[in-house]
Amino acid sequence: MDQQVIKRFLKRKVSVFGGLIIIMFILTAIFGPLVAPYDPLQQNLANSYKGISSDHLLGTDNLGRDTLSRLIYGARISLGISLASIGLALIIGVSLGVTAGYYGGRVDNLIMRFVDILLAFPGILLAIAIVAILGNGLVNTMIAVAIFSVPDFARIVRSSVISLKETEFIEACRAAGASDIRIITKHIIPNSLSPLIVQATLMLGTAILIASGLSFLGLGVQPPNPEWGAMLSQGRELLRSSPLVAIAPGAAITFVVLSFSLVGDGLRDALDPKLKN
Amino acid sequence: MTKELLEIKNLKTYFFTDEGTVRAVDGVDLELNKGETLGIVGESGSGKSMMSLSIMGLIPNPPGKIVDGQINFKDKNLCKISKSEYRRIRGNEISMIFQEPMTSLNPVFTIGKQIMEVYKHHQGLSKAEAKEKTIEMLKLVGISMPERRIHEYPNQLSGGMRQRVMIAMALACNPELLIADEPTTALDVTIQAQILKLMDDLKHKLNTSIILITHNLGVVAQTADKIIVMYAGKVMEYSDTKSIFKNPKHPYTEGLLDSIPKIDKPVDRLSAIPGTVPSSNDFPTGCSFYPRCKYAMEICKEKGPDLIKLEDDVQVRCWKYIEEKTFVSKDHHSEKV
Amino acid sequence: MEKTILEVKNAKKYFPMKKGLLFNSSENVKAVDDISFTIQEGETFGIVGESGCGKSTTGRMILRLIEPTEGEIIYKGENILDLPKDKMQKLRREMQIIFQDPYSSLDPRFTIGKTIGEVLDIHKIAKGKEKRERIIQLLEAVGLGAQHFNRYPHEFSGGQRQRIGIARALALNPSLLICDEPVSALDVSVQAQIVNLMQDLQKEFQLTYLFISHDLSVVHHICDRIAVMYIGKIVETADKKTLFEKPAHPYTRALLSAIPVTDPEVATTNEVLEGDIPSPANPPTGCRFHTRCKFATEICRKVEPELKDIGDGQLVACHLYE
Numbered sequence: 006m007d008q009q010v011i012k013r014f015l016k017r018k019v020s021v022f023g024g025l026i027i028i029m030f031i032l033t034a035i036f037g038p039l040v041a042p043y044d045p046l047q048q049n050l051a052n053s054y055k056g057i058s059s060d061h062l063l064g065t066d067n068l069g070r071d072t073l074s075r076l077i078y079g080a081r082i083s084l085g086i087s088l089a090s091i092g093l094a095l096i097i098g099v100s101l102g103v104t105a106g107y108y109g110g111r112v113d114n115l116i117m118r119f120v121d122i123l124l125a126f127p128g129i130l131l132a133i134a135i136v137a138i139l140g141n142g143l144v145n146t147m148i149a150v151a152i153f154s155v156p157d158f159a160r161i162v163r164s165s166v167i168s169l170k171e172t173e174f175i176e177a178c179r180a181a182g183a184s185d186i187r188i189i190t191k192h193i194i195p196n197s198l199s200p201l202i203v204q205a206t207l208m209l210g211t212a213i214l215i216a217s218g219l220s221f222l223g224l225g226v227q228p229p230n231p232e233w234g235a236m237l238s239q240g241r242e243l244l245r246s247s248p249l250v251a252i253a254p255g256a257a258i259t260f261v262v263l264s265f266s267l268v269g270d271g272l273r274d275a276l277d278p279k280l281k282n
Numbered sequence: 283m284t285k286e287l288l289e290i291k292n293l294k295t296y297f298f299t300d301e302g303t304v305r306a307v308d309g310v311d312l313e314l315n316k317g318e319t320l321g322i323v324g325e326s327g328s329g330k331s332m333m334s335l336s337i338m339g340l341i342p343n344p345p346g347k348i349v350d351g352q353i354n355f356k357d358k359n360l361c362k363i364s365k366s367e368y369r370r371i372r373g374n375e376i377s378m379i380f381q382e383p384m385t386s387l388n389p390v391f392t393i394g395k396q397i398m399e400v401y402k403h404h405q406g407l408s409k410a411e412a413k414e415k416t417i418e419m420l421k422l423v424g425i426s427m428p429e430r431r432i433h434e435y436p437n438q439l440s441g442g443m444r445q446r447v448m449i450a451m452a453l454a455c456n457p458e459l460l461i462a463d464e465p466t467t468a469l470d471v472t473i474q475a476q477i478l479k480l481m482d483d484l485k486h487k488l489n490t491s492i493i494l495i496t497h498n499l500g501v502v503a504q505t506a507d508k509i510i511v512m513y514a515g516k517v518m519e520y521s522d523t524k525s526i527f528k529n530p531k532h533p534y535t536e537g538l539l540d541s542i543p544k545i546d547k548p549v550d551r552l553s554a555i556p557g558t559v560p561s562s563n564d565f566p567t568g569c570s571f572y573p574r575c576k577y578a579m580e581i582c583k584e585k586g587p588d589l590i591k592l593e594d595d596v597q598v599r600c601w602k603y604i605e606e607k608t609f610v611s612k613d614h615h616s617e618k619v
Numbered sequence: 620m621e622k623t624i625l626e627v628k629n630a631k632k633y634f635p636m637k638k639g640l641l642f643n644s645s646e647n648v649k650a651v652d653d654i655s656f657t658i659q660e661g662e663t664f665g666i667v668g669e670s671g672c673g674k675s676t677t678g679r680m681i682l683r684l685i686e687p688t689e690g691e692i693i694y695k696g697e698n699i700l701d702l703p704k705d706k707m708q709k710l711r712r713e714m715q716i717i718f719q720d721p722y723s724s725l726d727p728r729f730t731i732g733k734t735i736g737e738v739l740d741i742h743k744i745a746k747g748k749e750k751r752e753r754i755i756q757l758l759e760a761v762g763l764g765a766q767h768f769n770r771y772p773h774e775f776s777g778g779q780r781q782r783i784g785i786a787r788a789l790a791l792n793p794s795l796l797i798c799d800e801p802v803s804a805l806d807v808s809v810q811a812q813i814v815n816l817m818q819d820l821q822k823e824f825q826l827t828y829l830f831i832s833h834d835l836s837v838v839h840h841i842c843d844r845i846a847v848m849y850i851g852k853i854v855e856t857a858d859k860k861t862l863f864e865k866p867a868h869p870y871t872r873a874l875l876s877a878i879p880v881t882d883p884e885v886a887t888t889n890e891v892l893e894g895d896i897p898s899p900a901n902p903p904t905g906c907r908f909h910t911r912c913k914f915a916t917e918i919c920r921k922v923e924p925e926l927k928d929i930g931d932g933q934l935v936a937c938h939l940y941e
Binding site: 325326440441442443470471472473474475476478479497498499500501503504523524527528534537538539540541542543544545548549551552553554555556558559561574 | 669670776777778779806807808809810811812814815818833835836837839840841863873874875876877878879880881882883884891892893895896
């Protein structure tokens with residue numbers, strides 16, 4: 006069955022392309038320190054405002070820092086934030102969704118109204134509000150992005166739990182005396198995995214976007230750390246003198262977000278062929 | 283002399299999927315006269331529903347395609363006509379009712395509006411005329427208080443009622459051919475009896491030809507004139523209703539009849555057909571029934587038999603009879619009929 | 620001497636109906652409304668009825684998959700509704716269920732071995748090699764084999780899946796099996812195999828069956844005693860011979876005549892029943908069948924008839940027999 010999923014996914018060329026880009030970025034993030042030609046924080050005023058050259062492939066900024074190196078280190082931070090916050094959101098969202106869907110009634114009402122409240126705020130606004138309360142910085146950005154992503158996961162899981170709960174194989178488990186924990190962990194969660202994987206992939210892109218947005222506004226990761234949003238913000242002032250400082254992180258964000266989106270779409274088609282047509 | 287309304291010759295509908303070619307309908311011939319009811323009996327994957335979709339021109343393409351054969355409906359080969367011509371025939375001259383009426387009725391329109399639409403669209407009637415006709419038709423299919431019912435939505439009706447509405451809609455244009463695909467399978471037994479009786483009454487009243495597709499032999503026993511038994515995309519037996527129930531020829535038909543518990547003839551143990559229905563992308567070579575057949579011979583494994591005529595109205599696809607015949611002719615015995 | 624294995628006493632299940640955004644109305648869907656019956660050890664007791672009659676709810680109440688609103692379910696002398704959790708857990712080994720839909724009754728992500736093994740794990744019956752042997756033994760009992768151990772449900776046909784479902788139910792060595800329409804979703808040519816298998820297993824493992832179905836011919840074939848249900852009520856109970864030879868309740872008679880006969884030469888007696896099955900959310904007053912009954916009189920519209928013995932252990936709820 007899983008082989009067929011892979012086969013179907015490979016048929017969508019754009020998604021495969023998106024996947025390759027993501028893999029490339031992830032590898033860059035992992036092996037960044039080995040690849041990056043310079044220390045991203047190393048200032049060298051003598052070298053400032055450099056254009057493209059063999060020494061500095063993407064030029065340097067006003068403080069003479071190598072843009073390529075900053076971009077590579079930035080991949081670590083941006084992808085890191087996105088993965089960590091989506092991981093956190095998955096844990097919280099799945100637990101909330103399962104609890105609401107499986108037990109129903111008042112618990113369900115309580116949890117879902119809370120989720121509705123979160124959903125009522127526009128995404129970036131919610132994230133700003135959370136950071137405003139918690140204060141800025143790397144960890145708080147992660148938390149903000151995570152909370153922003155929780156409602157989507159909770160809703161998806163809840164709806165699949167509700168439809169799964171009524172199936173006969175779950176009834177068979179209950180008739181055999183299986184505990185709720187066993188039913189939830191062994192049967193319900195594995196069977197609601199496909200929509201979750203799709204959503205998580207799509208959300209990874211959004212998370213990067215939100216985190217960059219926060220940093221761009223100065224609420225997220227603080228300079229001089231080379232987060233892409235922060236880089237973009239800083240590059241804004243240098244648009245005339247060295248436009249690459251802004252263009253490079255902007256392009257990186259665009260590519261990664263677009264790629265996650267393409268992969269997510271591809272996964273959706275591959276995991277649920279019924280949705281097509 | 284009755285006239286042929288529908289003649290199907292060597293119809294082949296294949297599906298081309300990732301897993302390979304599915305021969306859903308594999309060389310089916312049939313004839314249907316005016317006013318006749320033909321029962322098509324088969325289990326899952328027998329191709330019986332694909333038959334009806336082929337006639338209706340509703341095979342999803344891709345992956346499906348009618349690769350060979352003719353569907354002659356009143357001197358016209360339906361495989362050859364244009365899409366717009368097909369649309370005119372569909373609903374007008376050939377209608378169809380389905381197993382689950384809820385999915386074929388539009389939930390956001392009242393049933394009155396949906397039936398009136400058929401009259402307005404196909405017959406160009408005015409609104410008032412269409413309404414009058416609709417009420418008449420609903421009365422005909424046994425819906426009480428049709429003047430009130432036309433303002434109701436499909437979800438306000440019970441399953442049996444919905445199926446009656448579907449029938450009313452299908453019959454609205456007085457089609458010459460009605461295809462009913464498992465029309466009673468989703469219904470309760472007492473409601474099933476109502477619908478079958480209704481279809482029988484209507485047939486006599488309107489002289490519509492009916493193709494009744496079902497997996498339930500009991501359903502066709504009382505309503506059909508002729509019966510086709512399908513298995514793995516092929517016609518296994520084609521016979522008039524009386525002979526098929528009294529004296530089933532094909533081992534599959536025989537097995538099917540034997541495996542149904544009968545209240546008037548109780549047995550301690552049912553005689554089951556062993557094995558399972560072959561999945562549609564993995565039909566056996568040779569005769570598709572041989573792995574489950576108690577009469578299977580060497581030749582059955584190697585080569586699929588042709589459909590041969592045993593009597594006037596009885597055709598069967600089985601080596602048992604072919605062998606017998608050749609045996610008889612070889613030894614110059616008196617010819618058996 | 621016959622021993623009673625299960626007794627259902629005045630069982631009711633009302634589902635609250637949600638109406639309106641803010642207020643839950645006090646109206647209920649009376650899925651099962653005060654039914655009582657007993658099942659003897661070793662017999663096959665059938666419950667027949669059409670959709671919405673409450674037959675499946677009854678089966679699930681006995682297993683406490685659905686908690687009854689009221690009533691008692693007495694298994695071997697003990698009211699299981701009073702049992703504490705740990706005792707109920709032990710009792711689950713005694714009663715198991717087979718489902719209608721062989722496609723949704725198996726977890727698509729579990730191999731067959733794992734599906735059956737899980738039941739053994741829950742009750743800590745066997746481990747390791749012993750567990751594997753037990754599973755293979757069960758598979759063989761239902762006509763499958765060790766070669767199927769590591770396969771997934773989607774590799775099997777409907778009939779084979781139903782066999783797997785039966786093997787899972789047998790894993791705990793139960794005494795009572797609730798069979799909820801076990802052959803209705805199967806191909807005709809496969810139904811007989813499963814019916815035969817169930818009869819063989821009944822002999823081999825001394826099982827008692829509660830056989831829920833809408834198909835009277837199958838019920839006739841397999842059951843010893845039968846209860847006919849109509850919108851949450853039992854309208855008639857009798858042994859098979861009596862019920863089919865001299866059905867008393869007008870609804871039973873209508874059901875019998877509605878069975879399509881596989882003989883074109885039998886003139887259709889078709890006493891076709893008029894009208895639709897009323898919704899259990901809003902059942903008719905008095906006798907629930909009176910809206911479709913041609914014998915209905917004034918009293919039927921007003922007074923609900925009680926189940927009464929009319930001889931030979933035949934119980935009927937109908938004013939005609941008073």
